[in-house]
Every structure is written in structure tokens, then in C-alpha cells.
Amino acid sequence: MTDLKRRINAFTKLGEFFDEFYEFAKKDPKNEENQNPYLEEFDKKITVARHKNGWFTKENCLYGIKGWAELLTHENLEEWLAPYHIQERSPKTIALVMAGNIPLVGFHDFLAVVITGNKALIKLSSNDDILLPFIAAFLIDVEPGLGDYISFAGGRLEKFDAVIATGSNNTSLYFEHYFGKKPNIIRKNRNSVAILKGDETEDQLQALGEDIFRYYGLGCRSVSKLFVPKGYDFDAFYKAVYRYRPILELVKYANNYDYNKAVYLMSEFKFLDNGFLMLKEDPSFASPIATLFYETYDSTDQLHNVLRADADKLQCIVGSGVWKDEISFGQTQRPMLSDYADGVDTVEFLLNN
Structure with missing residues (x-):
């Protein structure tokens, strides 16, 4: 069991690693001595992800990583979670069915589940199944107590208490049939x-x-x-x-x-x-x-x-001055921690189910 403070510290260290990696990845050659061994390993994982999914260019992977580096600070995480009443309780197992359209597209769901003290049972898309397992291993190395809170499902999802599933309009029909009896967030095309x-x-x-x-x-x-x-x-x-x-x-x-x-x-x-x-x-x-x-x-x-x-x-x-909740030009791919997909508060869902 880990407490909230330790979980925040773990994700803060992940943000620091992302920031360090972003700078490392831009250097050539990368032959510094005594460097963090995770840096080279992550670089290799991104190369594998790129070969497996041609849309996952290194530039786009680094763009996503840099975005998370900026969000995963101690101050940002505490500010994000401050409005919620997060109590230490027996963890629930949350099944996460992730999409694979862009690099680390399901990371926010993963973050929300783990940081609230729940267990993440993750079903990865075959289009994006390289990066998150590496990140999970890094987090467990930083905070070994998380080892019992993160697992990946290779086959059928079983023994879970709630589910967050992201897919297309077609797959959402399957999700609703399969997961409908459990508390759920099922996302369709937007x-x-x-x-x-x-x-x-x-x-x-x-x-x-x-x-x-x-x-x-x-x-x-x-x-x-x-x-x-x-x-x-x-x-x-x-x-x-x-x-x-x-x-x-x-x-x-x-x-x-x-x-x-x-x-x-x-x-x-x-x-x-x-x-x-x-x-x-x-x-x-x-x-x-x-x-x-x-x-x-x-x-x-x-x-x-x-x-x-x-x-x-x-x-x-x-837009600019045309809609109440508009997003400024150039900012759609830079959401804040409190910008929830489909406008559904994931943390509130996790705390109430």
C-alpha cells in the first residue's frame, strides 16, 4: 500500500525523467558516461514503437512526452487533486481499455487510476503497446509499492470492479454489452x-x-x-x-x-x-x-x-471570442490535468465507484 504523498512523488519523478529524456533524445551522439540507464532504454522503446506503428514518429512521441513532463510536477499534481477528497481505502481494480491512435493516448486514465490509490488492469491496443509498460516499470522502480497496483492483461479482462474503455462508435457497442453491468466510462468517437x-x-x-x-x-x-x-x-x-x-x-x-x-x-x-x-x-x-x-x-x-x-x-x-469554453489556436494537444476526455471527470468517477 502506498499513500497519496508517495504516489504524487512517484509521478513527479516520472515527470522529471520525461524532461530529462526529452533533452537526452535531442542530443547526438548520446555517449555521456554515468547517464541514467533508463534514458537509453526508453529511446530504444520509442524506436520499436515507431517501427511497429508508422504513425508514431519520434517527433510526435517526444511532443507527447514533453507535454507530460510539463504537467507532472509536484505543484501541478497537488493543485489538480486538491478539490477531491481522496481517502486511503481498499483499492478497487479498474480495467482500462486503451485506444492506440496517438502515443500514450491512455496515459491520463492510467495516471488517474493509480494516483487515486486504485489498481490499474490495462488492456493495451496493439497499436500502442510498447511505451506504457516501460513507464510502468519505471514507476515501480521508483516506488516499489506500486508493483501490486499496475498489471497488463494479455487476454480476456477478468476480476475488475469498474472499467474505462475508449474506442470507436462500433467498439463502444461491444463495450456496453460486455462492461454494461459494471460502473463504467465508455468513450466513443469524438x-x-x-x-x-x-x-x-x-x-x-x-x-x-x-x-x-x-x-x-x-x-x-x-x-x-x-x-x-x-x-x-x-x-x-x-x-x-x-x-x-x-x-x-x-x-x-x-x-x-x-x-x-x-x-x-x-x-x-x-x-x-x-x-x-x-x-x-x-x-x-x-x-x-x-x-x-x-x-x-x-x-x-x-x-x-x-x-x-x-x-x-x-x-x-x-476559436477566439466565439464560444464560451473555446480553446485557443494551437492548444488542443496541450490539455491540462483537469481537461477530462468527453468532459467526464475521471477522478470523481473513481472516487465514487
Whole structure:
């Protein structure tokens, strides 16, 4: 059994390691003596993860690690947990069914379960099954008491008290059937959108490119659709995001761009194209890779009605002075510890079930 203070200290040390690793990974050659042996080992794990999943580029892995390094400080963890009444009690086993769309996508759930004193029984996606086991081993080395609180399921999930499962709209039906009798959080597909007014600066539009292209648009916090005023001229947008053209260097992205462009051409769909990103008018939220959907609006009132009606399909709304809980341009992939997926407070769920 570990107490909250020791668990916070363990994750603080993990944050310090992430920060150290981020600096280590950028050095070349890496031949320093007496360095932390975990640094080289983590570097190897990221290489393996990249070979196994072509979307997991080193740049994107390091981006995620740097983000967690900034969040996992003693001050941030205490501030995050301060509003909750966390008592030491008999731990419950929480099954975590993780997605694998972006590196460490399920880490926040893992953090919430372990830091509240519960046991994490983790079912990893085959697309992201390299990094978290290494991180778990690091935490157990730092705080051996966590050894009984972290386990990975290779097959069928059994003997758990509650579940947090993340997947697609299709897999959510299976999750609801299989896990429905247990306390649960079951997440479906969500997408993020940006609202443009037409007066955005070049800096804001460049920052929006980060929301669109980071992780190749594969995350639920990735902007997949724009809402623009009628008659909007996309020239300024395309000019601002042209700096992201090197995204084509990833063959998987380039292949998706070529394939989707061919489909649009053969189907005689109207679309705009700058050589690496297509814009297609479409009422849907989930756009294919290398495509950004857009929809026009007549008034902000009309737009707000649309967004409220589809609130259960949206993760983030990006903009400047257009929505109450909007996220600033360029910040969708930098959530705070208290930014819960789907707006469901994971810690509150864990403390009450």
C-alpha cells in the first residue's frame, strides 16, 4: 500500500525523467558516461514503437512526452487533486481499455487510476503497446509499492470492479454489452472543430495548423473540421499552414493524401487542394487523413445551435471570442490535468465507484 504523498512523488519523478529524456533524445551522439540507464532504454522503446506503428514518429512521441513532463510536477499534481477528497481505502481494480491512435493516448486514465490509490488492469491496443509498460516499470522502480497496483492483461479482462474503455462508435457497442453491468466510462468517437470569423491573424492560423496536423490528425483533439462565414476566402488559411508541407515526408500520410484525392476526383466531388491538405465542404465531423471538412454559417447564433445539437460528438472547439469554453489556436494537444476526455471527470468517477 502506498499513500497519496508517495504516489504524487512517484509521478513527479516520472515527470522529471520525461524532461530529462526529452533533452537526452535531442542530443547526438548520446555517449555521456554515468547517464541514467533508463534514458537509453526508453529511446530504444520509442524506436520499436515507431517501427511497429508508422504513425508514431519520434517527433510526435517526444511532443507527447514533453507535454507530460510539463504537467507532472509536484505543484501541478497537488493543485489538480486538491478539490477531491481522496481517502486511503481498499483499492478497487479498474480495467482500462486503451485506444492506440496517438502515443500514450491512455496515459491520463492510467495516471488517474493509480494516483487515486486504485489498481490499474490495462488492456493495451496493439497499436500502442510498447511505451506504457516501460513507464510502468519505471514507476515501480521508483516506488516499489506500486508493483501490486499496475498489471497488463494479455487476454480476456477478468476480476475488475469498474472499467474505462475508449474506442470507436462500433467498439463502444461491444463495450456496453460486455462492461454494461459494471460502473463504467465508455468513450466513443469524438472530433474537434475550429471556428473562423475571417479576421484571424497569420499567427493564429499558423497555430491552428498545429491543431490540425499534430499526430497527423488522428487524435480526438485534432481539428478535423472548420466552420467559416459564408464567402470565406481560404487563401489566408492556406498561406499560413503552408509551413506544414513537410508532413508529406511521412509515406503513410502521403499515401492517404493520394488515395483520398483520387477518390474525390473519381467521385467528382468539389474540393480545394494545396498539395498536402484538401478542403471539402461536408456536414460530417470526422474527415479522412489529409482532408479537412468545412461548413459555412450565416450567424453565430445559427452556428451555436449546430454546436449545441452535436455536443456529444465534439471534444474541442477552437476559436477566439466565439464560444464560451473555446480553446485557443494551437492548444488542443496541450490539455491540462483537469481537461477530462468527453468532459467526464475521471477522478470523481473513481472516487465514487
